[in-house]
Amino acid sequence: MARMIFRSLGWMVATALCLTFIVFWLTNLSPNLEKLAKTQGNARMADEEVISWLDNRGYSQPLLVKYGEWLGVLPGYVIEGSDGELRARCSTRGLTIDDAPAFCGVLQGNWGFSTVLRDDVSTIITTRLGLTGKLMFWVMMVMVPGALIMGILAGMREGSRLDRSLSTVSILTTATPEYVSGVVFIAVFATSTFGMNWFRGTATSAMDDANFNNFFLPVITIALYGMGYIARMTRASMTEVMTAQYIRTARLKGVSFRNIVLKHALRNALIAPFTVIMLQFPWLLNGVVIVETLFNYKGFGWTLVQAASNNDIELLLGVSVVSVFVVLITQLLSDIGYVFLNPRIRIS
């Protein structure tokens, strides 16, 4: 088990390095840097000014050197600019150039400074991730049990009326993307157009104090989309299990239908959807981008949108690293959980 976890961790680091390098390269393409200079400095800068602005702040160094500095394996730049001012990468947070350490990268725990939100990347990510975590938790609490119950009820008697109605519902919800269902929900349940002004159309207040009223719509918007998908998976797995020979064995042993479903079929039917559910976690990050923007809930997805639209290099990099870890940690958890569900691959 330990070996498996170590191997996964190794993979995570390697993937994070590759992904951040790609993001680094893309954000450091010259048009992006020019845009950055103009937003940070002056929108009407001349080309020469842009170049000297970038030179002075270390952006003109070779790509690998910059990446090394961000990682913390190369010493941070100290540049005397064309305007005579001495700038160093590590002289942030009130440190003078003499006090500043030589290395200040991710390895030193310094995730950099967000140029758009004017704060430390690590602080931004922890608070935003916490907010998104809260959203995700409630999404999972609604989505997973709902989907499993739907799938199992539909799959236990294939072709029955219950199966067909539940299958229709799940196809409908999966076929409706969040940006459609979110808008529809806001229109229906958060305005007085249909006389059902039950919920708040914005979730900003839920960041501090989440309650049913202000948090239900964003949660249900994300949950419904994933729910149909997982329910379909569970249903497929359940129908397959229900035709398995060991279910016939159980039936011919005289086991009641209820116990066939609960004791014999359930565990076997959950093996396949379990991996799908775990795959939903990283995928939820994606849905979160839309829903957080839609409901103005300033979480991780909202941050990603802000960082991307402003070419906020270090914030984007931080977000990428976190995403990689979220993806791979859920995969690791799903592998471990799979082992516990399926005794055939249990580790001796």
Place this chain on the structure above:
Amino acid sequence: MPDPAYDGPILEIDNLSISFFTRLREIPAVMDFSATIMPGEALGLVGESGCGKSTVALGVMQDLGVNGRIVGGSIKFKGEELTTMSPDRLRDIRGSQIAMIYQEPMASLNPAMKIGRQLMEVPMIHEGIPEAEARARALEVVTDVKLPDPERILKAYPHQLSGGQQQRIVIAMALMSKPALLILDEPTTALDVTVEAAVVELVRDLGQKYGTSMLFISHNLGLVLDTCDRINVMYSGEAVERGSITDVFDEMQHPYTQALFRSIPLPGASKTMRPLKAIPGNFPLPHERPPGCNFGPRCDYFLPGRCDAQAIPMHRIAGDDRHLSRCIRVDEIDWKAPLLGTLETAPTEPGPVVLRMEDLKKYYSVAANAMFGGAKKVVKANETLTFDAHESETLAIVGESGCGKSTFAKVLMGLETATDGQIMLDNQSIGDVPIEKRSTQNVADIQMVFQNPFDTLNPSMTVGRQIIRALEIFRIGKNDAARHDRMLALLDLVKLPREFADRMPRQLSGGQKQRVGIARAFAGDARIVVADEPVSALDVSVQAAVADLLMDIQREQKTTLLFISHDLSIVRYLSDRVMVMYLGHVVELGTTDQVFAPPYHPYTEALLSAVPIADTRVKKKHIVLEGDIPSAMNPPSGCPFQTRCPRKSQVPGDLCERDVPPMRTLATGHQVKCHLDDAVLDAMEPVIQIAATQDTA
């Protein structure tokens, strides 16, 4: 509850008809079926696949699925009508009064539930006893089915047991509530011969111990002879003959029963002297049954205007005990008339050696633990194989699963390379040449016929196209037209109509598919054909035809046939020499007569004793091997067979555990790998003896 004092028949099926309903039509699966099982009696239900025998079993269980329905007749269990029973009452009876044992033990056990739980469930549901008591009962029954270490077994998951052990668990589960009727649906088909023998013996003993009645479904006549008192032969949804075992086996009164017996290789049949007679034609599809007698179109005694004029009822055979036959001409046919029309052929003379194995070894190294790697282990799949194969000779390679016969085939084909030793094809070493590096000629020379014709044909390519593809690969024929002609010639060779070239594999029956497989193997005029269990997936009546086809082609083309099989009856019938393998070792090698007569290797002896033979005259020595075949990952020290050898005590000291026995040459060319003394070997008696009676067939 049924009356405890009830002493009538346990099961009474009367004119039962079962149909399956599809959108298109009603498909009758069972028609006018009657049977009676008295307490303690075992009834065998015999027939080819698709004849409706399993449907009868599911009908008794009232588990026909959504499409199946009983459309006529009645099924009475202890006098109580099952067809109209309420679901609750039915659930009471299932598992407690009627229990079932299935064909595939692995599939019929819940993979995510411990064995103990699955067993304890039965009495807990039906008798409402507390968990501790149920556990004690499970322990007792697991001991009864002779499984080692019952405590550990109860805590295990199904996948941790071997196939034989799983089947014992399924049997244990069926016996948990001491049922009055046990239904066994092909219970040993998935098992090896020696394991099958042990399981069959167990079922028979337990049946006697608990006084259980049995409905034994099988396609294997020999097994039914070993286990049952009465037999019911089915053909295409109908029972064609029923009666006591001795009546049906010795004085069969239906053409189908007779044809079935003539198509299975019984001792005495041989490919030259007394060839088998395959049943012509094919099994009718359920919705294309002929009018009148279903067997009519394939029957030698068919009379137009009589046999196809009306539905044929069952006729009672005068003088015999409850013996009935569904043949309108039962009194007109001379059932004792000898079989005519089979040709004797001269035995072929083996030619020069074409293939020579010298100390061939194949080892695999595998990680001890799939997840974490760990220490590498060596699996010795083949150990020092040394033998020759001659031109136009059939060399049978016999052994149970895991004996290394398939590995050997892979090495020979070039799918794997040998670890050590040589394979010489006409003095050219090919043992370490993988198939990609072999010349086209070499690949075309050594071809294979596979076990399962259903999987080995590409489902989306016509039959003709698949054969032409092989011709293209072997670079035969100058252009497409030449290859097309050659393909038609190959269809002729395997006796398939030329129209089949345009058919898709799904339109062919199993036997026809196997013929296509054979045509493909012979596309490049193969000189050596490895036939890996070529008939074991086919129905009995088709097996003979396919086996004879192989023999015909061999005679014509002087092919060397390496016939891999676990079925000793067919091996005896068609091979010239036999090689017996066990755990990667060749334990015995000799001509067919030498191997099938004493002296034997103890493993061959046990194997011969385990094979069920459908002939009441045969007296077999009774040898049941204990335990399972050891894993090739962890083979026993010394002789590979020492853990199960019944004759180990006849070897002094711990020789068997210490040394691998040397290959000894006994008579002319007969080789045995055993430590037994010459005196012991000479004193061996034949396992199979045919009681001296008049020859009827």
